[in-house]
Amino acid sequence: MLFSETGMWPVKYRRLVLALRYWQYALSLPNDHFLSCAMADAVNGNSSWMSDLVHALRRLPHPISLDVSRDWRLVDIDNLIETVERSCLKDIDDFMASSPKALLLHHCSPRAAHLHNGHASQYVVSAFRSYLLVPIPAHRKALVRLLTSSHTLAVEVLRWTERRRPPIPRDERLCRYCRQEVEDEAHVLLYCDGSDDLRALRSEFF
Structure with missing residues (x-):
């Protein structure tokens, strides 16, 4: 619920995006740069952080396959980052849809809206929610407790x-x-x- 209601991503997805950005930076360097040489060794099958990246993407709840042996462009990494984002949001939505708690949040999810009325929902899976900005602390806490099932019902x-x-x-x-x-x-x-x-x-x- 933390990730759906604050817009934050789970650490594993944030680390994956950082690794992909680093790879994107490496692709922008000249071929004779030390990092480019290290990347060439990595894509040739040598043990490296690239092989760890492949395994980490494969172990996600919604796996992503990565063939490092092909030619990669900067725009390809952007597309891969978008794929990681979709995997992250799907993971968050799965958790919310399957949770026996947070009845009100559960019915806000795109999946629940589609099941009820057959139409796609405009509800964003992960975002900082406006109720977290309620200025009176007691009211804000009451809303959070109600929505996240931290109440005494x-x-x-x-x-x-x-x-x-x-x-x-x-x-x-x-x-x-x-x-x-x-x-x-x-x-x-x-x-x-x-x-x-x-x-x-x-x-x-x-």
């Missing part, structure tokens, strides 16, 4: 093992007020009518 709290109590199945984590539906974010914000206070607060917005 039953859907989250009853997931944990506590003392001698085992985790409660999701469909049994009922709302403390109405006792009819699972007490999750959507239920509390939009649907629960078991509390006068909740209904009053909701009426200010809807």
Whole structure:
């Protein structure tokens, strides 16, 4: 969730891009430059950081194949970096789509939007979200906790093992007020009518 909500990339992808930029720099050098000679040895199959790069790209959750023996141009490295970016975003989206937490964020993902309405979503997989700029700290923290499932609603709290109590199945984590539906974010914000206070607060917005 850190990566989807802040726009930061996982370290492994950032390091891969740095390595590719270094390779791009090496390609811009004259053939008689020391680094160019080292690169020539690397692409000829000698053990080097280039072989490590090939293996690292191959081990990604969404693997990228790299043939270092072919002729590479500067623009080819740019295209390869874009491929790494797509692999990174796909990895983040997979995590968000498969997570049992963060119900509200899960339904914002492009994959969820496509499943629900058949259309591509304009939602960006990884970006710095505007709610992180809410000026009042208490409000900002409340939003973050709500969106990332760091709250005290039953859907989250009853997931944990506590003392001698085992985790409660999701469909049994009922709302403390109405006792009819699972007490999750959507239920509390939009649907629960078991509390006068909740209904009053909701009426200010809807």
